[in-house]
Amino acid sequence: MTCPRHTRVAIVGAGPAGLLLARLLHLSGIECVVLESRDRAYVERRQRAGILEQGTVDTLRAAEVAGRLDREAVPHDGIELRFDGRRHRVDFPTLTGGRRVWVYAQTEVVKDLIALQLKEGPPLYFDAPVHAVAGADTDRCTVHYTHEGQDRTLTCDYVVGCDGHHGVVRRALPAGATRVHERTWPYSWLGILADAPPVYEELIYAHSERGFALASMRSARVSRLYLQVPNGEDPAAWPDGRIWDELDRRLGAGPRWRLERGPISAKSVLPMRSSVTEPMRHGRILLAGDAAHIVPPAGAKGLNLAAGDVTVLATAFAGLYGSGSGELLEAYSDTCLRRVWQAERFSAFMTTTLHTAPGASSFDARLQVAQLDRIATSPHAAAELAHNYTGLALS
Missing domain, CATH: 3.30.9.10 (D-Amino Acid Oxidase, subunit A, domain 2)
Incomplete structure (x- = not known):
């Protein structure tokens, strides 16, 4: 297989963040390559979140990847709280002016995105572990990875780490470039x-x-x-x-x-555990999804925060490569972190209120x-x- 040697955006990790970003960039005509260390079967069976916010569903629909979601997902208009021998239903549409959530497992979102990407592009390589990322402070990044038994090199304008908290891209950031806030x-x-x-x-x-x-x-x-x-x-x-x-x-x-x-x-x-990395960008390396933040699951925010990150990032790249303006890209971290910290606050509230x-x-x-x-x-x-x-x- 002939792998590209250069692309505009290299995306490390084929979870929902990396795959959705690739889809949004593709729709904007921006070249990218996705590198995933695991095989396709493993990626498609990872059990994770199952609640999609209104904004996440809106993004998937705009990305033309919500056909099966609209047929099979279960819309929910509320949740029930049980405490002290009582039951109380929180009615979302009444309280929010019509917003709701959907039950649709992350595994299914990932399957939908993979199928569409393999059909229409951009390049997606499984069994392609990244070993090193260099060039955060230069005018070009280099990604070193292995695929089909061969060591390969991919140069790019930017690297986006969607490979989780323990991923290679986080480790490529210079010492002292970020600060991590954590709670177990x-x-x-x-x-x-x-x-x-x-x-x-x-x-x-x-x-x-x-x-x-x-x-x-x-x-x-x-x-x-x-x-x-x-x-x-x-x-x-x-x-x-x-x-x-x-x-x-x-x-x-x-x-x-x-x-x-x-x-x-x-x-x-x-x-x-809870974790936030600040800032979510250093030079030409950017973090999204679990690579940048982790929330306890009681607030149902993990997948939705990842979708929010890459929606902001795709818009920023479209501005850079469309009009030549880097203003939105410069603001990427600050824009996302405002929402991230509100999600951390809400997730902590749900966690401390409900757990013993x-x-x-x-x-x-x-x-x-x-x-x-x-x-x-x-x-x-x-x-x-x-x-x-x-x-x-x-x-």
């Missing part, structure tokens, strides 16, 4: 996929003395469910029966309420219930949650 949360999520119908037509966020639980879904026949567990928990310590019993206790809406059970097809423990921290007192628990009661009884507090959950503006 004192609990994890045990997540399962089960061949069982969803608990409820929308997501349930449950606060209890036993810990947090979340009932979500992948389809009308497959449920995605989570339990708060201690850090370092072994999934093997949770046989199927124990998981279902604990979900019944934490999600229960009455003494006779029970989940409809089914075979569990996947089980894993997800550690939770180790060593928490009865006073702490009552404060959490008071906060949830405030949402249930105040239209202003409910609207604040709804606007954040369905997605804040990009700028």
